[in-house]
Amino acid sequence: MPTKRTALTGPITLLSLGHACVDVYQGAVAALVPFYVSERSYTYAAASGIVLAVSLLSSVVQPLFGALTDKWAMPWLLPVSTLVGGSGVALAGVSGSYALTLAVVALSGIGIAAYHPESARMARTASRGSHTAMGWFSLGGNLGFATAPLLVAAVVATGGLRASPLLVVPALAGAALCVAALRAVEAVPAVPAAPRVSGTAGGGDRDDRDDWASFMKLTGAIVCRSIVFVGLSAFISLFVRQRTGGGEAAGTAALFVLYLGGAVGTVTGGKLATRHGRLPVVRWSYALTVLAVAGVVLVPGPLLYVFVALTSAGLYVPFSLHVTLAQDYLPRRVGTASGVTLGLAVSIGGVASPLIGAVADATSLRTALAPLIALPALGWFLLRTLNEPEMPDAGPRRPAATPHPPAARDACVKSFQHDDQG
Incomplete structure (x- = not known):
């Protein structure tokens, strides 16, 4: 009989690996930009328009898929969307037509958009509320990004x-992993939803636990983070060549x-949050990202790589924490929260890429990237007034009049701590 730890880590491992295979394609679009510039003589603005295509489609469609998964479980989306996302990128270099390239990259964006809300919902079920487990799930996506270049x-x-077309291989592997993950997640009990509160003045049910004001502030901060990340993803390769002469x-x-x-950064973020709390870590x-991006833009030579690494840490430490915070601010709309934080707020940064490219064409890449220094500071400003959301129950509620005996309470605490380390 599998242990409780195995029951958690097995599905999370499969979901993390599948996440890596999907997010290869988010990273691949940006990684293709320098080759479009060199092989097809695209301008910076034209090349960044390809990043915009995948970002814009994902931004618009992903919250829609999130809302759908709040109403109906659609596990079949995982393997299907993985294949769609991979097929679009695999076709991105076949034709020299700019319009066709935009179309197939947009198709990839739809596949990526369909994948994330449902996968985040399943990861939440498998993680049983563990920040560390959600960190491992997010790690898979980050490894996919890292592998893409x-x-x-x-x-x-x-x-x-x-x-x-050779780039379709991760999608085939990812679809197989998704099927295996679906079977593994079926054995993990779902996190029960909080009870609905009735008796509003207008009658019917009232949702007291969805904190939309805090969710919107968090979303604004993630948008700031997204513009920095997507902007650097699209142009850091070209910028470093200029600054280092490589x-x-x-x-x-x-x-x-x-x-x-x-x-x-993602795994570190989960562990730091367990010790210090999510919002202080975020x-x-x-704050770190402000200084790191300034170093990327202003510091010349090989030292630039150090600031790229610090920027990466600053951008990614809060990544999985964004997701769990959003889900806890909107506990009744986990799919919507996941669709916005993993989709709209993240990919909307691609909308700014053509503007960055146009400024770079008119002036220089350094001038175009300089405004990115201010955006993490704006994100910090939005986050400073947020409070830690009430955690959803990890199990059925017990009557207040019958509290746990001390021994049972201590056993529950030890069990939760053990799960969070998994």
Whole structure:
């Protein structure tokens, strides 16, 4: 009989690996930008328009999928959306037509949008409220981002952009992992929803636990984080080549550092939150990001890589904490919360990419990236007044008049601490 720890870590591991296979394609779009510039002579604005295509579709569609998963469980979306997301990117280098390239990348964006709300809902079920477990789930996506520049560089090296169909391989693996994850999650009891409160003046049920004001402030902060992340993702490779005098390898290495630092940051964020609380960790991360982005923009030479790594940590430490905070601010709308925090608020940063590209075409990349320094400070300002949301119950409520005996209470505490370490 599997232990409780195995019951949690098995599904989370499968979901994390599947998440990696999907988010390869979010990272791949940005990783393709330098090759569109070099092989097809796209301007910065035109190349960033491709990032906009995937971001805009994902931004609009993902909250819709989140709302749908609040009403109906749609586990079949995981393997199907993984295949759709991978197919779009795999076709992104086949045709020289700019319009067709935009279309297939947009298709990929729809697949990515469909995947995240349902996968986050399932990860919440499998994690049983553990910040660390949700950190591991988010880690998978970050590893996918980190792998994307290396995978794209290796594929394009074999035959240019026309070799892009080889990029479908992670999608095939991801679909198989999603099917296995669905079977594993079925064995994990769902986190019960909080009881509805009735008796409002207008009659019917009233939802007292959805804190929309706090959720919107959190969303605003995530949008600030998104613009910084997407802007750097689209242009850091080209920027580092200019600032260091290196070639394609130097640019790819910078993008890899930007993504890989997130793998460490996400897991670290979950552990720090367990010890210090989610909001203090999130606020300090945004403060760190202000200084780190300033270093990226202003510091020349190889030292720039250090600030890229610090920026990555500052952007990613709060990543999984954003998701759990949003879900706890909207406990009755977990799919919507996940769709906004993993979709709309994250991918909307792509909307700013063409503006950054246009400024870069008119002036310089350094001038275009400089405004990104101020955005984490704005995010910190939005976060400073937030309070920790009430945690949803991990199990059925017990009557207030029959509290746990001391021994049973201590056993429950030890069990929760053990789960959170898993």
